[in-house]
Amino acid sequence: MEEHVEQRFFPIFLESVLVNTILEFDLYIYNRTKSKYVLYRSRHTPFVEKHRHTLVKNNVPALFITPEDLGQYQQYIEKNLGQIVESPTLKTEEKANIIYQSARNLMEEVMARPLVGESIKRSRRFVKNTVRYILKEKDYFFSLIHLTSHDYYTYTHSVNVCIYSLSLSRRLNIISPYQLNLIGTGALLHDIGKSTIPQEILLKRGPLTSDEWKIIKEHPLRGLTILKAHKTLNPHIIEIVRSHHEKLDGTGYPDGLIDKEVPLYARIACIADIFDALNTNRPYRQAADTFHSLEIMNEQFPGKIDKRIFREFVLLFKEK
Numbered sequence: 001m002e003e004h005v006e007q008r009f010f011p012i013f014l015e016s017v018l019v020n021t022i023l024e025f026d027l028y029i030y031n032r033t034k035s036k037y038v039l040y041r042s043r044h045t046p047f048v049e050k051h052r053h054t055l056v057k058n059n060v061p062a063l064f065i066t067p068e069d070l071g072q073y074q075q076y077i078e079k080n081l082g083q084i085v086e087s088p089t090l091k092t093e094e095k096a097n098i099i100y101q102s103a104r105n106l107m108e109e110v111m112a113r114p115l116v117g118e119s120i121k122r123s124r125r126f127v128k129n130t131v132r133y134i135l136k137e138k139d140y141f142f143s144l145i146h147l148t149s150h151d152y153y154t155y156t157h158s159v160n161v162c163i164y165s166l167s168l169s170r171r172l173n174i175i176s177p178y179q180l181n182l183i184g185t186g187a188l189l190h191d192i193g194k195s196t197i198p199q200e201i202l203l204k205r206g207p208l209t210s211d212e213w214k215i216i217k218e219h220p221l222r223g224l225t226i227l228k229a230h231k232t233l234n235p236h237i238i239e240i241v242r243s244h245h246e247k248l249d250g251t252g253y254p255d256g257l258i259d260k261e262v263p264l265y266a267r268i269a270c271i272a273d274i275f276d277a278l279n280t281n282r283p284y285r286q287a288a289d290t291f292h293s294l295e296i297m298n299e300q301f302p303g304k305i306d307k308r309i310f311r312e313f314v315l316l317f318k319e320k
Helices: 049-057 067-086 092-112 117-136 140-145 154-171 177-188 192-196 210-216 219-227 235-243 264-279 290-300 307-319
Strands: 010-013 027-031 036-041 062-065
Touching: 010 067, 010 092, 062 067, 067 092, 067 117, 092 117, 092 140, 092 154, 092 192, 117 140, 117 154, 117 177, 140 154, 154 177, 154 192, 154 264, 154 307, 177 235, 177 264, 192 219, 219 235, 235 264, 264 290, 264 307, 290 307
Parallel strands: none
Antiparallel strands: 010 062, 027 036, 027 062
């Protein structure tokens, strides 16, 4: 007898589906009376205002898609993220949620296929729209920081470091969209070299051996090797990938840079990277809370991270 396997469905924000667009994915709603998912709109058919109005009127909070359509939905969100960020009907928290979930999905794809040129282009386009959001919304940081994942995966860590780096840059009065785009893209891709490191090393529950630690420390240069295939990337993006583990006292890697040799953008990404590493659950330890993480950084990294930038990072959380 053939076993019936119930199809899985993923919820998406109703407001993430823009009116007057033709969708490349099917939309479902959940019928509570029948306890089942029902096809609402087929792909390739227009979604117009009367459809949205009817759903809102009937208190339908979310739509659903199948796993097979996740890729199409992701591309749809990335393509229309600029309009979503500008939408007057979406709340700040809803925009933040769409941005964060989309970033996670995008980075999961990038880490799985880092040599695909389109993935890097999508990353740059995504950061551009995220910068528009944080420059537009008063509470941008608080809405995004609320969503940062405390479960460690390389792709969630990359998104978190991007958010912290952009927020810290704003705190440092870096408000040029051009500069923020460079910082955000570099931070989002800072660990792309880890895509070539075996998962059993990245997720090891016990202490790393000296050989395993050597492999981990290769990831900035491995990242450079990957990015060499993308010749249009700005040198400032490259320097974040290469130098985000450099320390001001020369104890960092891969180049052992000292003091002013460490680029500004890399200093910003370094602080964001350390904080998120402490503030997320790892295979070998539980996450520290926000202020304990900041306390650890203050105690364990004197002379290693930029004191002025770290002070502004602390004030960022104090403001929250």
